[in-house]
Amino acid sequence: MATTYRTCPRTGLQFDLAAEKLMRWNAVAGVLWLLVGGITALLVILTRWPAIKLLPADQFYLILTAHGIDMLILWIIFFEMAVLYFASSTLLRCRIATPALAWVQFWLMVVGGIMTNVAIFQGGSSVMFTSYVPMQAAPHFYLGIILFAVGALIGCGVFFGTLVVAKREKTYTGSIPLVTFGAMTAAIIAVFTIASGAAILIPTFAWSMGWIKEIDAQLYRMVWWALGHSSQQINVSAHVAIWYLVAAVAFGAKPLSEKVSRFAFLLYILFLQLASAHHLLSDPGMSAEWKVLNTSYFMYFAVLASMIHGFTVPGAIEAAQRRKGFTNGLFEWLRKAPWGNPVFSGMFISLVGFGFIGGISGVVLGTEQINMLMHNTFYVPGHFHATVVVGTTLAFMSVTYLLVPTLFKREMIFPKLCQIQPYLYGISMIVLSLVMMGAGTLGVSRRHWDMAFSGAPFQYEWPGAAYLMMGLTGIFGVIAVVGGGLWILLVVGSLLFGKKLDGGATSDKPTPIPDQTAAAAASATGSEEHTNVPGTVVLAITLLVCFVLYYFVNWKYLSEVWGLS
């Protein structure tokens, strides 16, 4: 089969038409699941808002299960498949390996996703995203996730195959680009994650069919979280790769040092898998030594990697801006950044929100002893809405403003609304995360239908501040849903009604990078040439100060509770 390539006249990016179609379908499937996830988010928020309490208990738990699965798995992994194909075939300017197999990936994930959702909405599988045994869901709940995971595994295989194709057909020289390297990190972690998922979900499926009598509840938690948490590390790698991508596209930014950035990704590959321990710190079954070593990703080396990216991404932007002449003071480069461009604004809010809110709260939550203050409280979803939503989802949203014109050949409709959307969504989601963490600090439980405990034999009255935090959660949650809904409307509207753009020339051979594009102008690049980045140093030190203060404040809290030994 002949391969046809198209070179986008606006960006210089080259698309294999077979790969392009796969990217589009995967991205669109992701957006549709985000829509389902968004509707369920609204219902969850309106139920946990104490003044409204919309749904009855059974429907609340059903909807909450759907929200977790549809957002954390279906939306994000579909979009990541598009990212993997983009980072391999488009960035390496080569054909995609085995497009037919890639369609198997797509359809398996579609069938699996629908199957699991059918199980949830039939009502017998309200077991939450985590589906801890011995609570049992219908067999097709597990089977759907297994099929979906097999699909994702095939997608990773196609990605690796495409790397081989590019290498063999010599479509690039030297090493793969940093963004592709980041995507490769994500794909490697994905393979580990899916293997863990298979190791636990296949026996669990057999158990739900009655073929196996029992699954140890503690063992399930340990292996399941090697799927559950590691899959979030796929997201981290993917969205960090997208930060570098946006910095490159919006500013022509070069990594401060290829070596440092790639080494940081390597640390992710080596250590991020240990995170299943984060969920077992207050469990009976593991020793303290095991917990300390694993929760810290072996002495915090993966945290170190994130702190490095947190420096090099804004550093690359600052260096590029300074080279363009924005050299006044510490922050002219940042003030004069294109804040009206949603590709940049979304990416930058994602970076800051992930680092300051998601990152710091994650490390504190993952500290062995401090975890006892927060385990299973509302702090936990507060934390991961800052990482997975502000970090990953917002990064994906922002890169979509770039992809719609180049990949879908459509102009975005309502440019003014596009400008507002990342602020509306990003800021409301950051505040939402903070108030959720506030409620959790006061003890409020996650996955809990009724703060008033109606029907319980006793009463317990939460502090008034907890009700305030939950009310604010409701308000900012609704604003965030509006912000997310706006993005879906803008994207779907643009795909249907946006002005059609010229797709560019096609050819049956890969073409070299065309002249007069941003790609060409920056082609003779590599590590940044030692531009000082004082603004980034100030930002990084600010992060560190917040981090240290918040970390020790929590040790202080811990020292005041009952003695435990």
Add this chain to the structure above:
Amino acid sequence: MSAILPPSQRLWWKQPIAGQEWAWIGIAFVWAMIMFVMMVYWHINGKQNLSNEVYRTTTEMYTAKTDAFVKENTIRTETELNIPVVRPNAKNEAYLLARLWSWYPILELEAGKTYKIHLSSVDYNHGFSLQPVNINIQVIPGYEHVVKMTPTKAGTYAIVCNEYCGIGHHTMLGRIYVK
């Protein structure tokens, strides 16, 4: 567009790293080590560490142990459900059983004394969330977790279940008195 292109210096790993980056990597590394040592330090000098004393158990075994403990040490019953209020035994041990959807029994402790509280579930996962102190421990069926607790202040405390355990999850509220 450089992070999306192959590095132009083919030997990128031989490029020097700028001083500012080295400095940040150094600071971040030191902070990572401090955080790591902090957890170890707290095991040596901190007063809040989760116990590692755990035994395998079964629904029948744990129910029998709890029933025997309740039978011997009950001091009164409360509410129209006649939930027993139980003092720890002479060895300062107490049993707390989690089930759909209650914490059984009510415990009555004394401030400043150290107790061995046995925790387990006889059905699903449950979450021991002591409020308003805010101590949270996972309770897993098949595992008997023996946690040493030293209450600091007199009062009435609630045990909220904070691990989702089905439709009656929100009614699963227990109680501990501290005198």
